[in-house]
Amino acid sequence: EDKVVQSPLSLVVHEGDTVTLNCSYEVTNFRSLLWYKQEKKAPTFLFMLTSSGIEKKSGRLSSILDKKELFSILNITATQTGDSAVYLCAVGLDYKLSFGAGTTVTVRA
Amino acid sequence: GAVVSQHPSRVICKSGTSVKIECRSLDFQATTMFWYRQFPKQSLMLMATSNEGSKATYEQGVEKDKFLINHASLTLSTLTVTSAHPEDSSFYICSAGPGTGFYEQYFGPGTRLTVT
Numbered sequence: 001e002d003k004v005v006q007s008p009l010s011l012v013v014h015e016g017d018t019v020t021l022n023c024s025y026e027v028t029n030f031r032s033l034l035w036y037k038q039e040k041k042a043p044t045f046l047f048m049l050t051s052s053g054i055e056k057k058s059g060r061l062s063s064i065l066d067k068k069e070l071f072s073i074l075n076i077t078a079t080q081t082g083d084s085a086v087y088l089c090a091v092g093l094d095y096k097l098s099f100g101a102g103t104t105v106t107v108r109a
Numbered sequence: 110g111a112v113v114s115q116h117p118s119r120v121i122c123k124s125g126t127s128v129k130i131e132c133r134s135l136d137f138q139a140t141t142m143f144w145y146r147q148f149p150k151q152s153l154m155l156m157a158t159s160n161e162g163s164k165a166t167y168e169q170g171v172e173k174d175k176f177l178i179n180h181a182s183l184t185l186s187t188l189t190v191t192s193a194h195p196e197d198s199s200f201y202i203c204s205a206g207p208g209t210g211f212y213e214q215y216f217g218p219g220t221r222l223t224v225t
Contacts, residue, residue, distance in 0.1 A: 034213070042202045042216040043153070045111075088152060095144065095166075096202075097214060099152045 002027040004091050006100035007038040014093045022091030031050050032092035033065050035071050037104070039085045046074070048092075079107045088096050112136050113205050115217035122193055123225055130188045131222045132159075132203030138183035139205035143214065144176075147200045159203075160184040193224040 003026045012055045015021055016092040023033065032050045036043035047056045049065035049072060056063050060079075063071045076083055112135040122128050132142055140161045145153040157178055158166040165178035175197075177189040185206075190197055200221055204214040 038214075042115075042219040045213065048213050090153075094161045094217055096155055096158060097140075098155075 002091070002093065002098045003101040004089060004098050006087075006103050006104060009097065009101065010104040012106045012108060013079055015080060015109075018077045018105070019073065019083075020078060021074040021076075021087050021089075021103060021105070022071060023073070023100055025089075025091045025097070027071065027091050027093060027098065029094045030091060031094070033057055034090045034097065035063055035072070035074050036088040036090065037085045039087055042065070043088055046087075075082050079105075081107050083107050111207055111213075111215045113126050113203065113215050113217040115203055115220050117220060118218060119221045121225060123192055125192055127189055127191045127213070128222060129141055130190075130201055130203075130222075131177075132186045132205070134184045135207045137205075137207045139186075139207075140183060142180060142186040142203055142205040144178065144186075144188050145202045145204065147202060147219075151215045153202065156165075156188075190222065193222070195224045198222055198224045 005024050007022045034048045035046040046062045052067040053099045062093050063074045086102040088102045089100040114133045116131045134200050142159040144156045146156050147153050155168050156171045159178045159180040161180045167173045182201040199222040203217045206214045
């Protein structure tokens with residue numbers, strides 16, 4: 001059975017802090033790993049990673065994939081209250097995405 | 110680019126009635142669209158894969174006669190919840206991706222279904 005495990009389940013930080021979110025996976029037929037941000041509605045796409053060791057960056061967010069150790073991390077630096085959301089990790093399999101349970105990030109002013 | 114819309118955003122219906130939800134890819138064609146269901150504080154659960162011009166592929170445990178999927182064109186898929194019951198109340202989300210980036214899925218805004 002395919003597994004995508006995110007940790008921690010939730011965390012609370014103050015503005016300006018840095019957060020690191022983890023996603024580990026045990027799947028067959030790995031194709032890609034994706035990160036999404038979900039606020040009150042549907043998830044919005046952040047990153048798609050297919051190669052190990054290549055960091056992807058977008059503003060204060062960055063992510064990297066380790067295909068040997070089967071995990072990915074998502075970093076958010078200089079957090080702002082607008083970063084408060086559920087961050088979802090998904091693994092692309094043969095024909096579908098398998099999602100983790102998500103990490104709820106709360107950024108306090 | 111890569112915008113997916115859903116309609117309606119919110120619907121309330123009585124038990125026993127049917128509800129249709131539309132998912133459209135606005136600026137690209139999608140031979141495949143996906144339908145998910147999300148319960149409060151839980152992750153997305155894939156219900157089915159909608160294939161243009163052919164039958165949908167349902168995940169294990171999802172009743173195909175209850176959740177009818179039609180993918181009539183390259184930009185439109187519909188999900189019909191038939192004979193809805195209160196336990197069908199949920200957040201339904203569709204996704205689609207441009208052909209070359211199959212796994213780069215973009216989500217619609219979701220439909221909140223409440224069955225009374």
